[in-house]
Amino acid sequence: MDDQLFAAGGLTVRVAEPVSLDELAEAAPLLAAKDPTLWGSEAEPEASKRLGWVDTFVRSRDLIAQLAELRDELADLDHVVLAGMGGSSLAPEVITRTLGVPLTVLDTTDPGQVLAALKDRLLTTVVVVASKSGSTVETDSHRRVYWQAFLDAGLTEAEAGRHFVVVTDPGSPLETTAREMGAYVILADPDVGGRYSALTAFGLVPSALAGVDIAELLDQAAEFAPSIGSATDNPSLLLGAALAKTKFAALIDDGTGITGLGDWAEQLIAESTGKEGKGILPIVVETPTSPGATGPGVLTVTTGGSLYAGDVPGSGVAPGVSVNGPLGAQFLCWEAATAFAGKALGINPFDQPNVTESKDNTAAILTSGIPVEQPEFVDGAITAYGVGGSLTAAIDLLASDADYVAVMAYLDRFADAAIADLRPLLAARFGKPVTFGWGPRFLHSTGQFHKGGPQVGAFLQLTGAITEDLRVPGKPYTFGELQAAQAAGDRQALLTRQSPLLHLHLSDRAAGIDELLKALS
Incomplete structure (x- = not known):
């Protein structure tokens, strides 16, 4: 049987063993319309305030000029440290690794790792503190220790405040704290959950300050977006249907231009689907030939920017699924696919009850x-x-x-x-x-x-x-x-x-x- 292949906006999803889309076809236009009833009545209250990611790339364009101006204003602070957890740190990490832009990601409580970050170019550091609620203990601890380090280095509180850019939801406790610190405050889209926030301020602010052209990412997402509502040639629907059929998904870079997407997709899929005794467990695998790339009950999923993994010289594996295309489209495709998989599994993909x-x-x-x-x-x-x-x-x-x-x-x-x-x-x-x-x-x-x-x-x-x-x-x-x-x-x-x-x-x-x-x- 021939492969199943759907393409849109420069992105293709190819499935080696075709899957039926009949059960999910009616979900596509509902997702595109941000219909919160798609996952059932129990999920509706949460879904009604978590579907902004479907078109957040449109609203995020307002950030382009703002961040360009902020980067110029902070031009003397050329070491960007991101203090964030989960989706708040993993999307910028993928973006900057893929585009070859330096970014220090601080998402740990290990004192050795925190100390190493503090000792690295402190006085030319700008700290992006990213937390939707502002109550994340790791991120709050990073904010506190950097604030103290700047004061200990001889900066006044006003001077220390200039070294912070805070990304949070409107009205969060962190917004109040940030304004008291004299930090730059950028409010994120409140209708997007953290793990779906790649194309919001959480993904874009640290990336832009590090030197990424975020307009290109938004353009890529915009080109791909119309496909989400299609019941036929819909890459994210195909990917979601394939994921929903498996218990384990091995996520592997195919070496053609996107680096570390599996780490971001891991948190998106695992946290969105792993509940009520159900779920898809992502396994980030080092290379296409590493142990665990294939195996009984494992769906091999490769990601890249251009070629299919089976066409990459020396890849050594014919994947169950390959997802290839530009990074902005990848983010939106995987987010929609996870939402579709949640529908197929009968769970709410937007909560995290445990x-x-x-x-x-x-x-x-x-x-x-x-x-x-x-x-x-x-x-x-x-x-x-x-x-x-x-x-x-x-x-x-x-x-x-x-x-x-x-x-x-x-x-x-x-x-x-x-x-x-x-x-x-x-x-x-x-x-x-x-x-x-x-x-x-x-x-x-x-x-x-x-x-x-x-x-x-x-x-x-x-x-x-x-x-x-x-x-x-x-x-x-x-x-x-x-x-x-x-x-x-x-x-x-x-x-x-x-x-x-x-x-x-x-x-x-x-x-x-x-x-x-x-x-x-």
Whole structure:
């Protein structure tokens, strides 16, 4: 049977095994019309205030001149740091990586990573603080520590305020705080949820300040947008239908011009669909030939800017789905596809009912202290909790009855980057889907799926010793204590569900990573 291929606005979606669109065809014009009844009566109140992304690229054009003027005004501040979580940080990261523009993304509570950012060109830094609600603990902590750093460097409060650009929803607590700081305030589209916000101020402000031509992204989205309402040649409808038919989707850059889209799509799909015991688990895979790119029950999805993955020399894989086209169109296509998949799965793609659980656990632990746990064993620089035996035996036992394994690393994603090699090692060892997430970043992504999706996962949590900690100004805790509380809060949420969990603490990070990788190689 021939491939199914739909194209619009310079973007194509090709599906190797054709899927029926009959059940979703009537959804297309309703989505284009922003009809909140599309996902049922229970979802309607939330959907009615979360569909602005369908045409937010039109309203975002108002930002083009404003941001050009702001960039000129801040021309002496040429180091852009983005403090944001989830969709607020992942879209600008994809945009700037794809277009080769430098941007420092700070979406961690690891004190080593935060300290490294603070020591990098502080006096020529502009900090973009991005949070819809303004209450995100990580982002609030980053704002506090940068404010104090500027004052400690000798700046007055008025001078420090100039180093901040705040993106938030109108009327949020952060808007009030930002104006008190004397920061530049840019209000985002309030009718767009964080994970659908790529083409709003959350995606565009840090990208523009870093040097991206955001008008081009908006033009690409505008060219693609008319296809969303079509019941026939509709790439996003085809992609959504294909995603809805699978439990696991391996997301892979095909090497033709778009970098890191899988990380953004991961949070969009996992947080939107992983609920009510249902969902699609995205697995970000390093290359088309890495372990986990294919496998039983896995839909291989490649993304790029031009060629189909099957046509890329040396790609080594014929994908189940390939999505190729310009980045602005990619954002809109994946957002619409996720909304269509939500319709097919019978869930509300705009809420995140289980995300607050780990947050509430973290807040409680910061007050009461981290519960004392007895280790199962110590192996060199690795202390294990939750599963006994030798290191490899404990990991093998953890994964034995699971449909997938999630590695959750509460570490420094730059200084400890080598630990990411664990994902392909485990995927090859187990022959089943293995995801990798940096904590607490993944809590705003696959964290929802872990708690709300099908309870068929096993969880490997990694934490590490801290050699230099950093206090969160105005709070009774340090970044290290916050990071430990977040890890403990997530363990608590998973253990409440009786999920298989192995916690490995690295008393020496470099040595522990080396020992773990060698043991599994």
